[in-house]
Amino acid sequence: MVARFLTLKLTLMGNTFRRSVWQTIGMIVAVLYALGTVGMLVAAMVFVGVAGDPAWAAVAITLGGVLTVVGWWLIPIFAFGVDATLDPHRFSTFAIPRRTLLAGLAVAGLVSVPGIATVLLALGVSFAWVLEPGVLLVSLAGAVLGIATCVLGSRALTTLLAPVLESRRYREVVTIVALVLVVMIGPFVGWLANGVQISVGPEATDGGGAASTGTQLLPLFEQVASVAGWTPFGAAWSLGGAAHAGDWAGLAGRLAVALATIGLAWLVWDRALARSLERPPVGDGSGGKAKGLGPFGRVPFSPTWAVAARTATYWLRDPRYSGSIAIIPLLPVIMYFAGQSTGSFFMLLATGPFVGWILGFSISNDIGYDNTAFALHVSSGVDGRADRWGRAIPMLAMGPLVSAATVVASVWVADSWHLTMPLLGLAIGALLVSTGVSCAVSARLVYPVAKPGESPLKSPQGAAMATFVSQGIGFAITLGLSLPVFAVGITAIALGSVLWGALTVVVGALYGGLILVLAVRFGARVYDKRLPELLQQVQSFP
Structure with a gap:
């Protein structure tokens, strides 16, 4: 049954190439852009892990994984309606066990340009530990757990919040909030970069500026990554770094956090989906009370x-x-x-x-x-x-x-x-x-x-x-x-x-x-x- 869901999603994805020329061009551009970005990031991480400082690789993988999970969890809440091709309510009339339905929807959720890019990126950056086979295996296992955290957490949140997401008032408010956040990303990054430059000091502009900057920033990012590695967002991604450092107790603890996060996300999704299938969300039908004709009552008749x-x-x-x-x-x-x-x-x-x-x-x-x-x-x-x-x-x-x-x-x-x-x-x-x-x-x-x-x-x-x-x-x-x-x-x-x-x-x-x-x-x-x-x-x- 899981294979059937996967085949259905692949068929729907393939049909987008037949709708119009613009959709075909847009899909091709999106795929090429995603592959190019993934290729550059993977190459950079492998270079850092092999020829650079492995500590930087551990920090980058952990923090990058945190951002990936946050994106998977939050973007569907703000960009509602992004992907409803396999809406579970469409299968409510079929006698499909709920656990089978969950597994099929979870696997099919990866069949998209962002999903495929996430899988390739998560598995690819693990090869930063290619010189350490044992650490590489641990990192690959962490990548699989990280991908599961992304998909299951995203589905659990959107299904749990479905009654709210269907509200028109919510959509209006969250749209404004999302646009404000997106617009403010640039100024925030610029302010952060300016602050980092000031904190590093003028010695970073000397001949050894790059090395000096990296040396001074590494402890700061290591502290952030160390804390993030114990959270549900970064636990799975920090397994490779813990194995590289020989922190076996930390590895076991982080593994427990990652597995608990996945189990909790699955449980929440299962309960929320059961409730949603029994009582489907119907949106906010209350609406607003009309008061006159609005702008139509204030303009000439023409x-x-x-x-x-x-x-x-x-x-x-x-x-x-x-x-x-x-x-x-x-x-x-x-x-x-x-x-x-x-x-x-x-x-x-x-x-x-x-x-x-x-x-x-x-x-x-x-x-x-x-x-x-x-x-x-x-x-x-x-x-x-x-x-x-x-x-x-x-x-x-x-x-x-x-x-x-x-x-x-x-x-x-x-x-x-x-x-x-x-x-x-x-x-x-x-x-x-x-x-x-x-x-x-x-x-x-x-x-x-x-x-x-x-x-x-x-x-x-x-x-x-x-x-x-x-x-x-x-x-x-x-x-x-x-x-x-x-x-x-x-x-x-x-x-x-x-x-x-x-x-x-x-x-x-x-x-x-x-x-x-x-x-x-x-x-x-x-x-x-x-x-x-x-x-x-x-x-x-x-």
């Missing part, structure tokens, strides 16, 4: 304003849109930390124009986000002009305010008030130009995105390459059309002239407005010509 009201509702209620708004206040923080390494406020001052550009470009695939709701535009006869302007109006209402607030905050922190007008002109110009380009591009280039109700972190299979091409083209067009505004703005910043600063605001508003009007007209004509093709594209998305 097709353009109806589209604008629906788009405004997206920004207020759809996590795929509201998550983008939640990131905006974090951008100045990111830029501030990014500029700390150079001691310059340039990155921080560039935040305002960057926010204007990213806000305008955020509607570059609105039709894709509509999903099946786009059929309403076709059946009701909404023309291109009404659709394009309707999607642009909410952005034009909130975008200037957000961009201006970001500019004021950045010049206040940098104490560069003399740059307020040039930066404001750049931000307004970037917002208007990018909004216009989005209205034009989105009528021609549509690519798959997460469906309504799904996590914004979920990327449909085959969407990576289409997204890269579409956004690359849109970015290039936006950059080219923004050059006049950039030229005036950079001149104003260089000269420090109030007159040039005011000219930047005027040019940004007038030139950006002209590009917006022309782009919307172009997008409306393309929309009217390609309406059937657009509907067919959207309905074909997986």
Whole structure:
């Protein structure tokens, strides 16, 4: 029966190559990227274990294993709906013993690009002990236990939290939290690296800098790895290091922790699955109580304003849109930390124009986000002009305010008030130009995105390459059309002239407005010509 589950998952995985060209290309790119990453990491670990310091290999394997387990356990909670191809509820009508079902789902859970990459990486890095056959065998056994910890712990958590995961309110809140965490990873890593550089001191920049740095950091990481090796996240991965050090009592203790973690995860998954099959989660049906028509009751009665009201509702209620708004206040923080390494406020001052550009470009695939709701535009006869302007109006209402607030905050922190007008002109110009380009591009280039109700972190299979091409083209067009505004703005910043600063605001508003009007007209004509093709594209998305 386990082999049957494995065959079924392989068949489903193979069928993804038949759905569309984009899915095939995306899968191939993902596989090549995963294999390349795994190959480099394995080669690096084997080199460290054979030609370098084995102590570093033990530390790296343990800490890397901890991050792997944490990723397996937490990512499905934030990126809900990532992989439901073998939903256990689909087998509820079959007389399959629960233990057999658990074993089959656990093995099938590894049949994916992340699963296969995890297996190859876990087994590959164990060969850092290739010169010590006994330690190598222990490390391989630890890798197998570590893989089991990843899969069983992930399944146990998602099944146990299934009633909560099905709640719409949970999805909205966790989406915002996940996006904030993802965005803050970069600043945190930069801050940590900067702190390490300071703690190491100037002697690390001498001729023996690399050796000096490694010598001083090794005790710190060894202490962290020693503690992590006794936790459920790192016990299995630390077995090889304990065997290499001859710590047999520690090896036995860590083995006990790893086996207990796997046994507890299996027990929790078994009980949670039994409860789930008997009382399937049905989501949060309570919903919210409607109070009036919302934005629809505050706009004039016309097709353009109806589209604008629906788009405004997206920004207020759809996590795929509201998550983008939640990131905006974090951008100045990111830029501030990014500029700390150079001691310059340039990155921080560039935040305002960057926010204007990213806000305008955020509607570059609105039709894709509509999903099946786009059929309403076709059946009701909404023309291109009404659709394009309707999607642009909410952005034009909130975008200037957000961009201006970001500019004021950045010049206040940098104490560069003399740059307020040039930066404001750049931000307004970037917002208007990018909004216009989005209205034009989105009528021609549509690519798959997460469906309504799904996590914004979920990327449909085959969407990576289409997204890269579409956004690359849109970015290039936006950059080219923004050059006049950039030229005036950079001149104003260089000269420090109030007159040039005011000219930047005027040019940004007038030139950006002209590009917006022309782009919307172009997008409306393309929309009217390609309406059937657009509907067919959207309905074909997986």
